[in-house]
Amino acid sequence: MKNPLPTHNLSVYVANQPGALARIAQTFSRRGFNIESLVVSPGKTEDFSRMTITVKGAEDSLAQVIQQCSKLVDVIACREHTDEEVVSRELALVKLAVMAEQRAEVLQIADHFHAKTVDLAEGAMVLEATGSSPKLDAMVGLLRKFTIVELVRTGKVIVARGERET
Amino acid sequence: MSEMKLNGADALILSLEKAGIRVMFGLPGGPAIPLFDALYRLRKHMRFVLARHEQGATHMADGYARATGQPAAVMVTSGPGATNTVTGIMTAYMDSVPLVVITGQSARNMLGKDAFQETDVFNLTMPIVKHSYLVRRADDIPRIVKEAVHIATSGRPGPVLIDIPKDVAVEACTADLDAEMYLPGYHPEAKAYSADTLRRMAEALAGSRRPVILAGHGAVLAHAEEEVKELAETVRSPVTATLLGKGVFPESHPLSLGMPGMHGTAYANRALVGCDLVISVGARMDDRILGDPRQFCRNAVKIHIDVDGAEFGKFVRADISCQGDAKAVLRDLLPLVKKGDTSAWLQEMDRNKKKWPMTYPKQGGLRPPRIIDVLNRLTGGRAVMTTDVGQHQMWAAQFFHCDKPWHFITSGGGGTMGFGLPSAIGAQIGRPGETVVAVVGDGGFQMTMAELATVGVQKLPIKIILMNNHYLGMVRQWQDMFYDARYSGVDLEGNPDFVELAGAYGIYAQNLRRPADIEKVLKKALAHPGPALINAEVIKHEEVYPMVPAGRPLEDMILEHPRRRPGRPAKKAPLAAACRREGEKAT
Missing domain, CATH: 3.30.70.260 (ACT domain)
Structure with missing residues (x-):
């Protein structure tokens, strides 16, 4: 299209x-x-x-x-x-199948996007990230080189800036 | 009263009475029995009319509302009872008619489990109601009934559905019947137009030399006939009223152009093509009026007055939109409006009326337009007319002239066949002293003719004029024009003897076969004290003109049928051929 x-x-x-x-x-x-x-x-x-x-x-x-x-x-x-008129946030939980040798690189990406590790197991980890939807898109994009087992996003929430009503 | 213990069903009936509902149409069934039991015990002022089919019941309530301006209630059972109301609810929704539909429902613990006669009518009807309720507690019933009647009748009217599970109907109701409404998101009374909008409209009108007023159902519902007339006479503007706006401006008035659109008068459509300003008063500018939306009034300033803000910009983007009740807006506008200089334009209108008069062939058998014409003369246009949908509906609109609103009851937006007879029942109940004539076709009539029993039982002196051409005539006309006369599925062979049929219900009936007998037969029926049915064996190949093929600009109207032998494709008719190509795209 x-x-x-x-x-x-x-x-x-x-x-x-x-x-x-x-x-x-x-x-x-x-x-x-x-x-x-x-x-x-x-x-x-x-x-x-x-x-x-x-x-x-x-x-x-x-x-x-x-x-x-x-x-x-x-x-x-x-x-x-419009995007400019609002504060916009979304939360993502990303479950990755990651073995020990890849963990450092994943954590480096997570750190850059201020994501947290909320679950860690031998062969899997879950990252939690918050931010604008494009920021989450970018992080998920970088993580695609690893194996994303599951991806759950909340969808965007917005609130109007200043004194305007949402 | 305070001693009396009420259940949900009792609260329903008492609340409906309290809200001023005077007529209820319906048909009971299992889960609705508690509701009907309360009706039996507690009904005081509310008349109950038993229909033979729930579709009939909804159209009766619809006809009642269109004849009186007051809402009626419909009460039916769950499952098939509820689904049978869907066509009637849709019809009312499309034409902004207030209706309160109460459906019985399976008990709460049965919902969603495919229990016997359990259907999710709440979700099923969501796109065709103004609002709806699934009642979860008997204590909510007084509030819900009050809200439902208020929502149905205020702002842009429409149908409201209340679904009541059987166990809620028998649960104790301790709530005060004088319940407070709670509608934080509903403000139909809010004034949404500014002084600036009024000033801009007045300036546009002052600058116009070729104005047209397009008056619709909104003007009727707002009782704005006086204001429309004053506007027309001040601006000296011709008025074209839509099918549902019929009579809101007197059709005998020199400024009246009759109906616009697909089967409108040639001079109304010419006026819309040539105008420099169009002011729509409560018309929603739907596709049957517009022809090709992109070319509608393309050289004109467009003003759109509508009580429903969601109507703006659907097909036509107006230069000035004004959200408000038609009467209130015109009352505020009129003091700002100056006498218009439109003499040349009005002379053009008169020339066009002479050039393209509304007429029909006088020879060649029994023709439906002629029957309508005679009926119009015999009743002086004062009868309340209901119609079904199809060719006869358009002839009725073209040749039955109303000088007052609330006299022409027809399914416009829905185009619902089967509407004519039951809506006449509702209209006659609402206006018992007046002549009510149902003009129907043999196709639509057979969809709801079981209501002849209701006519008989309720002793309603309705006059039914059945235009019997043994065809689904409008579809056949399209097949003739756009599908090379391939008559697929339109031959109504096997029609019963309608005179015998009416006789079986104890209704006076007579055949009409010869043009010379029209007046005699109609007079006799109109003079008959009870209900009467005239089976008019009209010619099979009669077509409705003028016609603007769907989706084409209004100037492309076809004034008469290209010469051809009945049943054969039209020859040497380039316009019809072009229409055929277009018609295949449009609906």
């Missing part, structure tokens, strides 16, 4: 009601937006949830789909944020 569809950061604040997630997911999928990552977590109080959704889809219909999402009865607010 010549022009890959752009990725958008959306933050959705919703009343904590059954079915809210399904309604929101349906709204995006029906309009051809592919959900890349989705994080649901409790909001300020237990009555509300915060969803951070990364979607891939056409720029020109995004504003319209955001409106469709916003009008859902359970949705308090649905906003798009």
Whole structure:
């Protein structure tokens, strides 16, 4: 594909009601937006949830789909944020099949990315890394020369910088 | 009252009554029995109408709402009862009709286990409801009912579904029936337009020499007919009203252009092609109106007024979007609007009306448009008309003239065949003193004709005009135009004798075969005190024109059929050939 569809950061604040997630997911999928990552977590109080959704889809219909999402009865607010407007973090757990002779190089990479070793066994280790999604992409890229047994990422969470609402 | 112990089902019925619901349509079944038991014991002001099929029940509630502006309830059972409402819910959703649908459900501990008649109707209907609830506690029922009615009727109206498990229905409900609503994300009353938007709209109108007002269902729902008229007369702008906006501007008014779009009048479509400004008042500019969205009103300033902000930019990007209730917006706008200088444009409109009058061939057998024309004359356009979907629907829209809104009830967005008869039942119940005429085709009628029993039982004096061409006529028309007359699956051989059929339900019925008898037969039916069915054996090959082939710009409308022998592909019709290529791409 010549022009890959752009990725958008959306933050959705919703009343904590059954079915809210399904309604929101349906709204995006029906309009051809592919959900890349989705994080649901409790909001300020237990009555509300915060969803951070990364979607891939056409720029020109995004504003319209955001409106469709916003009008859902359970949705308090649905906003798009550019990367510059937010602090963005993700956590990754990477399980590597590493024998003793490779460990030093793995730890060197981990150190560079401020990753921690959270589990260590004879033939395997688990690294925990936190940061922006591109930083995690870079670390995982470097680790691919070793055997990655499992890779688990939380998906991106964002919060607006300054006094703006997320 | 405080002494009385209520269960969830009792709370449901009392809450519906409290919310002002006056009619319920439905059909019971196992998990809904506690709900119907409460209905039996506690019903006071709410009339219950037993339908023969749940689709019929939903269309009845739909017709009631479109005739009265008030919501009705639908109550059915789980599983097939619930899934049978899906078409009706979709139809209401597409046309912004308030509906409260209550479905019985298996007990909570059965959910998700494929228990008998257990279906996840909550998730199944999610894309076609304005909102929905799966009730987990009987104590939530008073609040949920209040919220459901509020959501269904406020802002842009729509259907709301409440799914009630059987054990919740029989669980004790100790909650106050005067429950507080809790809807932190729902603010339909919020005013979303600014003084600046109003000023920009007024400036655009002042600068226009060739304006068109496009009035839709939103203007009807907002009761904005007076404001639309004042706007039209002040700006001196012609008005074209959509299928669902029919009557919001008097069709007998000199500024009326009738309906636009695929089967709209030639002069309405010409006006949209040639205008320098279009102001849409509660029309959602769907594909049947636009033709080719990229070329819609391409030289015009586009103003879009809609209560639903999510309608902006779907097909057409407006120059000025104004989110608000049509009546409220026009009331705020009118003081800023100046008298328009549009004489040359209005003269062009009059020339176009003379050049392309709405007409139909008078010779060659019993023609449906003529029946509608006579019906229009006999009723003075004052009857409440419901239609099914297809050719007869378009002829009804073209030749039945309404000077008032709330008189033409039809499935626009959904295009739901089977809508005509049950919606007429709802309309007649809502407006008992008025003449209600259901114009239906033989295809759609047979989808819900079991409701003839409901007509009889409820003693409703509905007049059913059945345009019987023994075909799925609209599909056949497309096959004629775009598929070289390959008539696939459209011949309705095996139609019953509809007069005998109506007779079996105890309904007066008569055949209509000759054009000379139209007036006599219709008069007799209209004068009949009870329900009546006219089986009009209309000619098989009659087509709806004008027609804009799907996806083509409005100027490409076809005004009449290229000459050809019935059943043979059209010859020497380059436009039709071009349409054929396009038609294969579009829907």
